[in-house]
Amino acid sequence: MKNTKQRKVVLDIINNSDKHLDAFGVYKLARISISNISLGTVYRNLGSLENEGAIQVIMVDGVKHYDKIIPHYHFVCKKCLKIIDVFDLEIPRLKEYNGNLVDDYEIVLKGICENCQKEDNYGIKRK
Amino acid sequence: MKNTKQRKVVLDIINNSDKHLDAFGVYKLARISISNISLGTVYRNLGSLENEGAIQVIMVDGVKHYDKIIPHYHFVCKKCLKIIDVFDLEIPRLKEYNGNLVDDYEIVLKGICENCQKEDNYGIKRK
DNA sequence: GTATATGCAAACAATTTGCACGCCT
DNA sequence: AGGCGTGCAAATTGTTTGCATATAC
Numbered sequence: 001m002k003n004t005k006q007r008k009v010v011l012d013i014i015n016n017s018d019k020h021l022d023a024f025g026v027y028k029l030a031r032i033s034i035s036n037i038s039l040g041t042v043y044r045n046l047g048s049l050e051n052e053g054a055i056q057v058i059m060v061d062g063v064k065h066y067d068k069i070i071p072h073y074h075f076v077c078k079k080c081l082k083i084i085d086v087f088d089l090e091i092p093r094l095k096e097y098n099g100n101l102v103d104d105y106e107i108v109l110k111g112i113c114e115n116c117q118k119e120d121n122y123g124i125k126r127k
Numbered sequence: 128m129k130n131t132k133q134r135k136v137v138l139d140i141i142n143n144s145d146k147h148l149d150a151f152g153v154y155k156l157a158r159i160s161i162s163n164i165s166l167g168t169v170y171r172n173l174g175s176l177e178n179e180g181a182i183q184v185i186m187v188d189g190v191k192h193y194d195k196i197i198p199h200y201h202f203v204c205k206k207c208l209k210i211i212d213v214f215d216l217e218i219p220r221l222k223e224y225n226g227n228l229v230d231d232y233e234i235v236l237k238g239i240c241e242n243c244q245k246e247d248n249y250g251i252k253r254k
Numbered sequence: 255g256t257a258t259a260t261g262c263a264a265a266c267a268a269t270t271t272g273c274a275c276g277c278c279t
Numbered sequence: 280a281g282g283c284g285t286g287c288a289a290a291t292t293g294t295t296t297g298c299a300t301a302t303a304c
Contacts, residue, residue, distance in 0.1 A: 001258090002258060004302075024293085040263090044295090062189070108234075171284080258302085260300080266293100270290080
């Protein structure tokens with residue numbers, strides 16, 4: 001695996017953001033550092049970083065969003081699709097289920113976020 | 128909400144299948160009952176049934192798969208992408224987190240299924 | 255030097271949408 | 280009769296891929 005500047009920029013963006021960016025969001029930020037970086041390269045690097053376990057993915061509304069690998073869960077608002085980090089949640093994990101090897105848990109809490117509970121909020125999706 | 132025959136067929140397919148079908152899989156089965164049903168209609172009905180909480184969704188490899196609402200979790204094999212139902216898993220659930228209302232937990236166990244652990248299995252993705 | 259990653263654009267796959275028409279109520 | 284759901288096809292969206300070039304090692 002080559003250590004290109006594109007790869008480094010992509011990884012740095014994920015590790016320095018708390019915004020749960022999707023691929024295009026990463027691309028927009030990456031262009032600040034490398035003005036001609038291509039969207040395809042961003043996708044390729046996000047993909048390989050994910051495979052290596054250097055970053056993690058959270059799927060929201062059919063779109064992949066990326067996050068650093070520090071262990072935590074997520075809450076996703078059903079109205080505005082905002083993603084909120086969830087720490088300090090104790091969830092017992094199986095190592096195995098009926099002969100199937102379990103090495104990962106994807107856990108997403110879903111509901112209505114604090115802001116969308118207010119009646120003056122019209123639940124506009126933030127896209 | 129109108130009770131059309133298309134809507135009824137789609138719901139029946141989900142409730143009578145244990146295969147975790149995606150939209151196209153539902154479409155293929157639906158055409159047995161209604162030969163000229165359109166894929167768009169299948170998508171529209173799956174969407175509204177999901178919104179109403181009549182069926183649930185499990186996302187695998189970027190594709191929505193549908194399941195009845197009986198409470199259970201899922202295991203997804205990282206190699207072959209097979210979905211296996213997981214029952215009898217005790218997971219404590221928050222009703223609220225930092226002011227955010229939690230009404231749903233999406234929990235997916237991931238790993239290598241029993242079959243893919245055998246060395247003669249080449250991990251062909253079942254698509 | 256050579257393999258691998260890149261930029262670019264075209265291809266792809268899943269899903270959504272616009273429109274004219276048909277069917278439930 | 281009126282409106283919502285449908286079939287159909289085209290449009291969108293997110294993502295992947297082929298290819299010639301550039302770059303890391």
